[in-house]
Amino acid sequence: MCDTTHATPHDAALSAPRPAPGRAVDPITLQPVDEVRVTVLMDNTIDALLVGDEHTIRAGFGPADTAAGQFETGHTAVGLLAEHGFSALVTVRRGNRETVLLFDAGLSPSGLVTNADRLAVDLGSLQGVVLSHGHFDHAGGLGGLAARLGARRMPMVVHPQAWTRRRLHTPQSTFDMPTLSRKALDAEGFEVVERSRPSLLVDGSVLITGEVDRTTDFEHGMPAAHQAWRGDHWEHDPRVIDDQALVVHLRDRGLVVLTGCGHAGVVNIVRHARRLTGVGPLHALLGGFHLTGPAFEPVIAPTVRALQDFAPRLIAPGHCTGWRAQHALAAAMPDAWSASSSGTTHRLVSA
Template sequence: MEQPDEGVVLTIVCDNRSRKPGVEASWGFSCLLRGLEKTILFDTGGEGPILMGNMSELGIDPGEIDSVALSHAHWDHTGGLGDFLAASSDVDVYVLESFPGSISDLAARAGARIRVVTGPTEICPGAVLTGELGAAGGMTEQGLVVRTDSGRALITGCAHPGVAGMAARASEIAGGQMTLVLGGFHLLKSSESSIRSVIEELVEQGVRLAAPCHCTGEAAIEIFRSAYGDGFLDCRAGTVVDLTALLRDV
């Protein structure tokens, strides 16, 4: 008998903006992925109490999380790790080789299992970390590729190496184009023309849905909103996205 399709569901736990009273807005990013073999927390926001408070407000039990993947070592993505591990340390923590040792030390002390990512790495079927992207000397980062029956999405932390380049690399790794890119796009200081060329590159790659949040910048978010039209997703802390349905219906 076929299993009913529960769908892959993404919940934004921490973001600079919030959509729900009781869910606190704060500079940083964290999201939760449910519905695959593993329940995955991608990034942990900037502050432990906000991460834990928002999780509780959103009905997320720390004990249900199997894996924590960190996009890059900036405080606004790793700051909540200690408080999370104090609540639940029976997890795999995925870090890049280039992270400062303090992050792995903290995770090891809490009793978590450290997984050092040195290339594209499958967390479970349907969830693959890209491994370190970006030029040495710059701020490097990994993205999370999510595959449902209906399409693929790339989740970014800050997209420091550039969101279009990350999406292109993610497509190579996944063997097919990204339909959705969601996360921080780091375009706070970019000119309108460079933001528009990023959008052009994404559209050329076949990215039909865009969900810029966190460090994308308000102005850039508005440019994405008008350029993408119906393909724009307004994502904030408290937003819940059924990825399976979204990617099917696009």
């Protein structure tokens, strides 16, 4: 989703930062939790040889139980899938009570449920779905999830602009992105809740940011090729206004922030979460940072510097972060950086 097409001054103005000094006008009391587990059900990469540690569980190849006649036993191990998409299972524990949410659903109709099955994840335990934004590589697995859930109604939090029709348009080609349909989601059994402002879930212990304030001077959003349909014309859509993140306050540790693509700018997102909650420390930052391609590579260095200042204990970039940014983040924060991979579970526990 990157392009080297130059933006006009009008395009730049659309993505210009807005000042947001001080604390939020309506600060949010985010109830602290005792444990957060983030299981990456789908990511752009899969590495079955990654080694876990006391806070990270890695998925290997799994049992050799898939039929394959070319082997002597007639079976082979298939491991997990990877695709250009993102999905994470978020389990939040307060005391003895656990709540399980799905954050995004990956690219393909079958990828999410396939990996869940191979990880022995019970999708029937889900209590809600959150979409980070309307791009198709974060919503493609919803059909497969609905088929697995059957007649059960599942609440889903989305931004009202998630239904925006979008395309990638360059002088060489045009790609019309699949557009999310509320009517279809209703028919599949999802109870859609539209929120543009911050909202609290799970008895006040999970924050969905809603629209994110753009306050940095280097996170300018999507390049000119990314366009939205405005009813009678296509227009540069730098902001992806429906972009939102999931935030949890890990007791005595700080914020855990999960992004889908981070189209609002990952530094903007962290600033926004801190401002909304009044919680200063950033304990963990996970998800897509969207720093890949020539339009975003100039943003890597200031992003890395800003994230160093936040000093998270864990940083696990995935999906659209890109290999150059991964290398830069790993070099700058070697003790915090963790490789992302389909099947990885990060277990974060309060002090």
